Amino acid sequence: MEVKNTVTAEDVHHVEHHADEHHHESFWTKYIFSQDHKMIAKQYLTLAIVMAFIGMFMSIIFRLQLGFPDTKFGFFETLLGKWGKGGKLDPGFYLALVTIHGTIMVFFVLTAGLSGTFSNLLIPFQVGARDMASGFLNMLSFWFFFLSSVVMVWSVFIETGPAAGGWTVYPPLSALPQAMPGSGLGMSLWLLSMAFFIVQALMGGINYIVTVLNLRTKGMAMSRLPLTIWAFLITAILGLLTFPVLLAAVLLLIFDRSFGTSFYLSDIFIGGAPLPQTGGSPILYEHLFWFLGHPEVYIVLLPALGLTSEIISTMSRKPIFGYKAMVGSLCAIAFLSCIVWGHHMFVTGMNPFLGTVFTITTLMVAIPSAVKVFNYIATLWRANIQFSPAMCFAVGLVSLFISGGLTGIILGDSALDINVHDTYFVVAHFHVVMGAVAVFGMLAGVYHWFPRMFGRMMNKTLGYVHFWFTIVSVYGVFFPMHFVGLAGIPRRYYANSAYEGFDYFLSVNHLITIFAIIGGAAQFIFLFNFIYSIFKGKKATQNPWNSTTIEWTSPVGPGIHGNWAGPTPTVYRWPYDYSKPGAEKDFIPQTVPFSETKSSNLPGEE
Amino acid sequence: MTILILIAVILGIMVLVKLMNIVQLSTQVSGYEETEDDQIKENNYAGIGLMLFMIIGLSLTVLMIVSYRPHLLPVAASEHGVGLDKLLNINWIVIGFVFFITQITLFYFAHKYRHTKGKVAYFYPMNHKLEIVWTAIPTIVLSILIVTGLQEWHKILMTEKKDAVNVQVYGYQFAWITRYSGKDNTLGKSNYKLITDENPLGLETSDPAMKDDVYTTGNEMHIPVGQEIKFQFNARDVIHSAYFPHFRAQMNLVPGMNTFFTFKPTITTEEMRKITKNDKFDYVLLCNKVCGVAHYTMKMTVVVDTPEDFKKWLRKQKKAREISSTPTVAENTTVNKEVTATL
Numbered sequence: 001m002e003v004k005n006t007v008t009a010e011d012v013h014h015v016e017h018h019a020d021e022h023h024h025e026s027f028w029t030k031y032i033f034s035q036d037h038k039m040i041a042k043q044y045l046t047l048a049i050v051m052a053f054i055g056m057f058m059s060i061i062f063r064l065q066l067g068f069p070d071t072k073f074g075f076f077e078t079l080l081g082k083w084g085k086g087g088k089l090d091p092g093f094y095l096a097l098v099t100i101h102g103t104i105m106v107f108f109v110l111t112a113g114l115s116g117t118f119s120n121l122l123i124p125f126q127v128g129a130r131d132m133a134s135g136f137l138n139m140l141s142f143w144f145f146f147l148s149s150v151v152m153v154w155s156v157f158i159e160t161g162p163a164a165g166g167w168t169v170y171p172p173l174s175a176l177p178q179a180m181p182g183s184g185l186g187m188s189l190w191l192l193s194m195a196f197f198i199v200q201a202l203m204g205g206i207n208y209i210v211t212v213l214n215l216r217t218k219g220m221a222m223s224r225l226p227l228t229i230w231a232f233l234i235t236a237i238l239g240l241l242t243f244p245v246l247l248a249a250v251l252l253l254i255f256d257r258s259f260g261t262s263f264y265l266s267d268i269f270i271g272g273a274p275l276p277q278t279g280g281s282p283i284l285y286e287h288l289f290w291f292l293g294h295p296e297v298y299i300v301l302l303p304a305l306g307l308t309s310e311i312i313s314t315m316s317r318k319p320i321f322g323y324k325a326m327v328g329s330l331c332a333i334a335f336l337s338c339i340v341w342g343h344h345m346f347v348t349g350m351n352p353f354l355g356t357v358f359t360i361t362t363l364m365v366a367i368p369s370a371v372k373v374f375n376y377i378a379t380l381w382r383a384n385i386q387f388s389p390a391m392c393f394a395v396g397l398v399s400l401f402i403s404g405g406l407t408g409i410i411l412g413d414s415a416l417d418i419n420v421h422d423t424y425f426v427v428a429h430f431h432v433v434m435g436a437v438a439v440f441g442m443l444a445g446v447y448h449w450f451p452r453m454f455g456r457m458m459n460k461t462l463g464y465v466h467f468w469f470t471i472v473s474v475y476g477v478f479f480p481m482h483f484v485g486l487a488g489i490p491r492r493y494y495a496n497s498a499y500e501g502f503d504y505f506l507s508v509n510h511l512i513t514i515f516a517i518i519g520g521a522a523q524f525i526f527l528f529n530f531i532y533s534i535f536k537g538k539k540a541t542q543n544p545w546n547s548t549t550i551e552w553t554s555p556v557g558p559g560i561h562g563n564w565a566g567p568t569p570t571v572y573r574w575p576y577d578y579s580k581p582g583a584e585k586d587f588i589p590q591t592v593p594f595s596e597t598k599s600s601n602l603p604g605e606e
Numbered sequence: 607m608t609i610l611i612l613i614a615v616i617l618g619i620m621v622l623v624k625l626m627n628i629v630q631l632s633t634q635v636s637g638y639e640e641t642e643d644d645q646i647k648e649n650n651y652a653g654i655g656l657m658l659f660m661i662i663g664l665s666l667t668v669l670m671i672v673s674y675r676p677h678l679l680p681v682a683a684s685e686h687g688v689g690l691d692k693l694l695n696i697n698w699i700v701i702g703f704v705f706f707i708t709q710i711t712l713f714y715f716a717h718k719y720r721h722t723k724g725k726v727a728y729f730y731p732m733n734h735k736l737e738i739v740w741t742a743i744p745t746i747v748l749s750i751l752i753v754t755g756l757q758e759w760h761k762i763l764m765t766e767k768k769d770a771v772n773v774q775v776y777g778y779q780f781a782w783i784t785r786y787s788g789k790d791n792t793l794g795k796s797n798y799k800l801i802t803d804e805n806p807l808g809l810e811t812s813d814p815a816m817k818d819d820v821y822t823t824g825n826e827m828h829i830p831v832g833q834e835i836k837f838q839f840n841a842r843d844v845i846h847s848a849y850f851p852h853f854r855a856q857m858n859l860v861p862g863m864n865t866f867f868t869f870k871p872t873i874t875t876e877e878m879r880k881i882t883k884n885d886k887f888d889y890v891l892l893c894n895k896v897c898g899v900a901h902y903t904m905k906m907t908v909v910v911d912t913p914e915d916f917k918k919w920l921r922k923q924k925k926a927r928e929i930s931s932t933p934t935v936a937e938n939t940t941v942n943k944e945v946t947a948t949l
Contacts, residue, residue, distance in 0.1 A: 091899050091900065091902070092899040095896065095899065095901070164899075165896060166896045170845055170895070172843065172844045172845070172861055173844040173845065173896065173897060173898065176843075176844070179779070179843060179844050179897075179898055180898045180899055181899070265861070265862075266861060266862025266863075267798045267861050267862040268798065268842070268843055268844075268861050268862070269778075269798045269799075269801045269808070269842050269843060270779075270842070270843040270844075274798050274799045274801065278862070279862075280862065281860075281862060281863065282845055282860055282861065282862075283860060283863070316719070316727060317721075317727040318727040318728070318729070318730065319729065319730070319731040320731075321730065321731065321732065321733075322731075322732050322733075322736075322737050323731065323732065324732070325732075325737045347847070347856045347857050347858055348845075348858045348860065348865075349839075349857065349858050349860050349863055349865035352759070352763040352764045353764065355759060355763070356756055356759065356760075356764075359752060359755060359756060359759065360752055360756075363748050363751065363752050363755075364748070366744060366748055367741060367744050367745055367748065370740065370741075370744040371737070371740060371741055371744075373708060374736075374740040375737075376712075377708065377711055377712055377715060378730075378736070380712070380715040380716055380719055381715055381719065381728075381730075382719060382727065382728035382730065383715075383719040383727045383728075384719065384721050384725045384726060384727035385649065385653070385716060385719050385720045385721055386645070386649065386721050387648060387649045387651075387652030387653065387720060387721075391652075392652055392656075395656060395712070395713075395716050398712055399709060399712055399713070402704075402705065402708045402709060402712070403705065403709075406701045406704060406705055407701070409697060409700075409701060409748075409751065410694070410697055410701070413693075413697070413751065413752075413755040413759075414755065414756070414759045415690060415693060415755045415756070415758035415759040415762060416690065416693060416694055416697065416755060418690070418762070418854060418855065418856050419690065419851065419854045419855075419856065421847075421856055421894070422847060422849070422856075422894045422895060423894070460648070464648075464651070464652065468655065471659070472659075475663060479666075479667070479670070480670060480674075483670060483674040483678065486674075486678050486679070487674075487677060487678045487679060488678075488679050488849075488851030488852075488892075490849065490892055490893075490894040490902075492896040492901065492902075493901070493902040494901075494902045495902055496902075497902070497903075498890065498892055498902060498903065498904075498905040499890045499892065499905065500886065501677075501679075501887075504677040505677070508674075521614075521618060524618065524622065525622075528622050576731065578727065578729075579726060579727035579728070579729050580729050581729055586726070586727065
């Protein structure tokens with residue numbers, strides 16, 4: 001079977017020449033303004049990796065400040081100039097770093113990086129389409145992402161510094177340049193960048209949805225879609241419903257800042273003078289922001305869960321347990337995520353009755369999440385696990401998802417939230433459940449589908465080393481941080497000198513910073529492995545993980561235009577026929593009809 | 607320090623170069639294909655590694671709980687805080703139980719079912735009964751947690767407390783002012799357009815309710831023990847958040863809006879010093895919503911006094927009636943309307 005499906009790039013080239021109409025691609029159309037989903041996926045991945053290193057580097061700098069507040073770092077001054085005078089980080093720039101780190105990681109790395117890379121790569125491949133529904137829109141979407149990244153990074157280098165009011169940029173702080181230097185030009189650039197970003201997200205999302213719904217190959221019923229595709233589809237729908245609301249929030253903020261409106265402003269006295277604006281409410285901004293902000297968490301999380309569902313099943317050599325329950329819980333999580341945003345606002349002055357409603361909806365999210373965890377664990381039960389680096393990351397993801405999800409029960413409970421709101425407990429919680437989980441999903445995805453992207457394998461040994469350093473440092477950074485929060489230490493504090501009871505936790509902050517540096521350094525192992533393997537990695541075989549899904553039937557290597565030389569493959573079965581009793585191998589590809597597998601067919605299959 | 611970092615960077619580059627050599631060599635041992643034995647070895651490393659990681663990780667979890675616990679916040683110093691702590695502990699027990707069970711199962715399975723020679727996976731795609739069971743159990747447990755949580759929430763924020771004393775907490779970049787309503791228990795009107803150096807709260811002197819209002823000028827607020835205090839929060843410039851960690855209380859200050867939080871302090875500063883065995887202990891009010899560059903310095907010491915001491919201290923505070931008279935602002939703004947947010 002495997003042999004039959006093997007088609008080399010050379011064969012295809014040959015075929016295509018005869019088929020004629022083969023357009024010759026120049027460097028520009030092939031690598032830069034490409035409309036090919038495979039190339040666009042790589043572009044997204046590359047830019048996301050660059051942004052991830054920038055974001056990570058920022059976090060190391062402010063962690064150094066937090067962990068070693070009494071030490072002078074000479075290189076701060078060399079690197080940051082006036083913001084690192086005398087080897088000390090400037091408190092304003094500290095906030096700027098925290099803000100831009102958050103923005104870059106949430107949006108540029110985990111939203112665009114994860115969905116952009118893997119939706120683009122896997123949707124056409126796994127549904128059996130020749131490309132995205134609109135290659136042109138797809139190309140535009142990447143270039144809007146690029147533009148938005150450039151503006152965001154550029155904003156770090158301006159005179160007054162970048163936006164510094166936290167990644168949520170609540171007005172009036174973000175609306176008034178008098179309130180802090182970062183609310184000047186830096187904030188305008190932040191808003192501009194985010195507007196571009198939203199355009200990017202919408203273009204991408206429309207494409208993903210249309211492709212999944214309309215371009216499935218013959219036999220690819222919705223019930224035969226791999227869980228990755230389900231996750232990408234639901235993520236895209238979620239993004240399409242919520243990103244426009246963020247655009248509204250951003251636009252109104254731009255009006256307040258630049259045109260004297262008072263959507264968010266009222267009764268403000270600042271810089272020695274009262275402002276004329278009355279009647280607005282910052283709470284309105286918070287509602288609009290979190291209407292996206294919370295689903296955003298799941299926009300980041302669901303693709304990671306989709307990728308690991310596929311990896312765990314493949315590498316366990318076992319069907320994913322409860323396919324329908326997995327799809328159902330994805331839908332339930334997505335639906336609930338749209339009606340829980342108020343849990344970010346329990347103590348903002350929102351009517352306490354609303355707090356009641358949001359507590360109920362929020363804690364309900366734990367039910368489908370628990371189902372997913374149990375299904376993952378049940379998949380591992382009596383499996384035959386092949387621990388590739390991707391599988392290691394997938395298991396790590398489940399562990400982190402449990403750890404981070406459980407602390408959410410405390411934050412989602414309005415009464416308990418009172419005392420941990422905006423403390424390091426929150427920081428620890430969301431870094432584990434959304435940051436680390438999504439990063440683990442992304443890394444697992446890169447290790448697993450690297451052969452699909454580049455036709456070569458990543459080095460396994462380096463992969464294992466990378467995994468162990470990463471999981472140890474992720475837990476090392478974020479586990480102790482929960483205690484910092486329970487001690488009542490607020491987030492976004494430049495120094496914890498306000499209250500002497502916080503002094504004890506300086507030693508914990510040392511520890512966290514050291515783990516952060518180790519974790520950061522370990523990512524260079526990945527970077528090295530990634531770049532090295534693109535050029536010199538071991539050549540991949542047709543189906544390196546003995547997977548059932550149809551992306552592995554397309555020619556090895558970077559792939560060809562149109563994905564398959566002949567007609568697109570026909571699909572006959574669901575994607576999880578692993579270790580089926582009676583089958584000759586421990587996997588039956590989706591392209592194999594039931595008529596060829598009489599010995600393993602279950603009742604009702606023929 | 608800089609030198610240390612430089613050394614670290616150089617060492618890092620050297621390690622990478624070395625790694626590159628190793629990788630090159632290992633691929634150059636030409637035509638070397640991974641054998642089944644190699645794969646089993648890798649799976650053993652990973653499986654055993656994950657098991658060890660779980661055992662060490664969970665042990666460290668216990669160790670951290672034991673060693674950090676005494677340094678967390680001391681016993682709740684407010685009436686509702688005691689109930690909240692109890693609720694938190696119940697939640698921790700449930701969470702801890704689930705955490706240990708699921709992590710142990712996950713890593714144990716990962717270890718036990720790693721690939722070994724001749725192992726075949728068990729084809730087990732679904733079981734409706736199991737799915738129903740593990741949907742139902744979390745639903746029941748969460749329902750209990752939701753109900754107990756909401757009972758506390760209702761008590762704390764949705765129940766009007768009788769005999770509460772009205773106190774205003776006013777925040778601006780980067781300090782706090784506390785205003786006490788005096789005998790009439792009514793805070794006089796204010797307007798942000800009246801703010802001057804002399805009148806930092808923008809008080810309307812013509813309002814009769816203003817006559818007995820007093821406010822703090824220093825960086826310290828006092829409150830009497832055993833008295834329900836209804837705090838009204840107002841901000842001058844940007845959003846701040848009044849966080850009283852020891853009283854388990856927090857509420858944002860939002861420009862253009864009144865927000866409220868009522869609590870009853872139960873332990874005086876003196877008593878708390880004895881409980882914590884720390885002569886220098888002080889309650890604190892912290893800003894907990896990023897409000898500008900010096901956000902981290904925005905704090906106020908909170909002193910819980912006996913009612914007598916409180917009265918003595920109050921007499922020494924600045925009286926609103928001493929402010930030279932202000933013009934009346936015809937068009938009253940929203941600041942003093944007795945409404946909570948309806949958004």
